[in-house]
Amino acid sequence: METSPVKALLQQFGLKAQKRLGQHFLVDEDILECILSAAELSRKDIVVEVGPGLGILTKRLAEVVGKVIAVELDFKLVRMLRESLASFSNVKIIHADILKIAPQQLLGDYLTIPELAQGYKVVANLPYYITSPILRHFLEAWAKPSLMVVMVQKEVGEAIAANPGKMSLLSVSTQFYTKPTIIAFVPAGSFYPPP
Structure with missing residues (x-):
């Protein structure tokens, strides 16, 4: 999908991407x-x-x-x-x-x-x-x-899936409940507007 259908949908409903959200x-x-x-x-x-x-x-x-x-x-x-x-x-x-x-x-x-x-x-x-x-x-x-x-944001995903020695509070608390796996890295161009 390219950005034009997304732009058209936003325009059709009078919407704009809300940065604050x-x-x-x-x-x-x-x-x-x-x-x-x-x-x-x-x-x-x-x-x-x-x-x-x-x-x-x-x-x-x-x-x-x-x-x-x-x-x-x-x-x-x-x-x-x-x-x-x-x-x-x-x-x-x-x-x-x-x-x-x-x-x-x-x-x-x-x-x-x-x-x-x-x-x-x-x-x-x-x-x-x-x-x-x-x-x-x-x-x-x-x-x-x-x-x-x-x-999630790349840095957050890497923090969540970190190995022992590189773990943060986020990775420890997440890995207490689950075994996170990174399945893909997504380029900014995959979004409209790009992050």
């Missing part, structure tokens, strides 16, 4: 495929997407999973998402601050539906300025995800 929209189809592949998705999956932005990843998730719960803070984007994804009955758009909703509250009854009761996954292009709080929010929750595939 860390909005950088993924436009690289290869990276999108990499994310989807790493998440090992199936129709039995419930996926929580944090900061769905323009819904490019959301739409692709909806095509392959049982349920997508997308949580967006920017109300203008929420309106656009509800309109542009209305044809997907398996997508729920929530206008909220993800840090103010416990995962078990967010998921509600979905975890009791037998065909979706495999737990849930988090798949997201995280806003860089709140990566650590979001990771802690899910990893320390009562209802932890079975898998997280998140795009």
